Amino acid sequence: MVNKSKIKAIAAFSGGLDSILAIKIVLEQDIDIIALNFKTSFCRWDKSNNDCTGSSIKRMADHLGVEFKAVYLGDDYLEMVRDPKYGYGKNINPCIDCRIFKFKVVKKIMDEIGASFVITGEVLGQRPMSQHRRSLTLIEKESGLEGLILRPLSAKLFSLTIPEEKGWVNRDNLLDISGRTRKPQIELAKQYGIRDYPTPAGGCLLTDKYFSKRLRDLFKFGNTYSKDLELLKVGRHFRISNQFKLIVGRDEQENQRILDLSEKGDLFFEPLELSGPSALGKGIYDENIKEVSSKIIARYTSLNEKVKVITKIISEDKELIFDVFALEDSKIKEILI
Numbered sequence: 001m002v003n004k005s006k007i008k009a010i011a012a013f014s015g016g017l018d019s020i021l022a023i024k025i026v027l028e029q030d031i032d033i034i035a036l037n038f039k040t041s042f043c044r045w046d047k048s049n050n051d052c053t054g055s056s057i058k059r060m061a062d063h064l065g066v067e068f069k070a071v072y073l074g075d076d077y078l079e080m081v082r083d084p085k086y087g088y089g090k091n092i093n094p095c096i097d098c099r100i101f102k103f104k105v106v107k108k109i110m111d112e113i114g115a116s117f118v119i120t121g122e123v124l125g126q127r128p129m130s131q132h133r134r135s136l137t138l139i140e141k142e143s144g145l146e147g148l149i150l151r152p153l154s155a156k157l158f159s160l161t162i163p164e165e166k167g168w169v170n171r172d173n174l175l176d177i178s179g180r181t182r183k184p185q186i187e188l189a190k191q192y193g194i195r196d197y198p199t200p201a202g203g204c205l206l207t208d209k210y211f212s213k214r215l216r217d218l219f220k221f222g223n224t225y226s227k228d229l230e231l232l233k234v235g236r237h238f239r240i241s242n243q244f245k246l247i248v249g250r251d252e253q254e255n256q257r258i259l260d261l262s263e264k265g266d267l268f269f270e271p272l273e274l275s276g277p278s279a280l281g282k283g284i285y286d287e288n289i290k291e292v293s294s295k296i297i298a299r300y301t302s303l304n305e306k307v308k309v310i311t312k313i314i315s316e317d318k319e320l321i322f323d324v325f326a327l328e329d330s331k332i333k334e335i336l337i
């Protein structure tokens with residue numbers, strides 16, 4: 001008889017319904033679970049919390065009664081996103097490399113804390129790039145976790161895993177869900193009384209078409225310090241020259257956020273005596289670039305006539321006022337990223 005009270009598992013925990021259900025199913029088998037959540041620079045900025053959604057994920061782990069651990073993936077992860085071995089999905093999402101990267105981290109933590117296997121909410125065939133049988137096998141192999149990843153929602157569609165073979169978990173109580181339909185998961189959530197879970201795939205900006213365009217631009221022209229990455233989540237972005245980019249706020253919160261993310265030497269623009277957008281300019285500029293930027297701000301004010309725009313250099317007292325007409329829409333479209 002296996003003494004299961006000593007068996008620990010790490011659950012890769014996104015806070016989404018599938019990972020919640022995976023934990024629920026394995027908890028019923030009396031396994032100690034540590035819910036591990038990865039944070040990267042590519043989670044969405046939540047205007048109401050001025051943060052990513054980390055706090056709600058922690059609350060969900062508490063609600064499930066499992067230990068919670070968050071791990072931040074920094075520069076190495078960013079390097080992987082810039083140049084993934086297995087390429088991108090539809091946007092700039094390197095899902096296969098991302099999963100391998102994360103599972104390697106999981107393996108390291110498993111070894112450190114003496115956990116015996118990994119639980120994920122993966123469902124066979126649910127996601128086009130990373131949840132097909134071939135990709136799942138590849139990811140498992142490359143991360144050094146062969147036989148150690150248990151997918152409770154689809155387990156019966158896979159060969160026996162080590163935790164099943166060893167009798168730590170009972171295969172009879174695992175499921176055989178596959179494909180893109182969410183019905184079985186929603187039904188299961190009802191049975192477990194789980195409500196208020198986030199919608200699937202809402203969290204990763206690398207799958208967002210517009211964000212992907214901006215990130216590609218940043219990889220090409222900019223640097224990837226954390227503030228530059230945060231700025232990609234805010235406002236409208238314009239590539240004025242290879243060395244200069246303008247970010248225009250779309251509402252008051254974004255105007256403030258842009259200012260919060262500004263750094264010494266950046267240019268800050270705002271209309272004079274008018275409510276309207278603020279904007280931040282980053283990079284190398286000349287008078288022409290300042291004027292073009294002011295014309296873009298003018299385009300987003302309520303007036304369709306001459307507008308005065310103040311330009312300041314962050315952390316310096318100098319300011320300049322441009323009296324400009326708005327830039328034409330066709331030109332705006334050309335440089336919007």
Ligand code: SF4
Nearest residue numbers: 093094095098204206
């Ligand atoms: S969607 Fe984003 S977080 Fe999820 S595997 Fe793909 S790149 Fe990674």
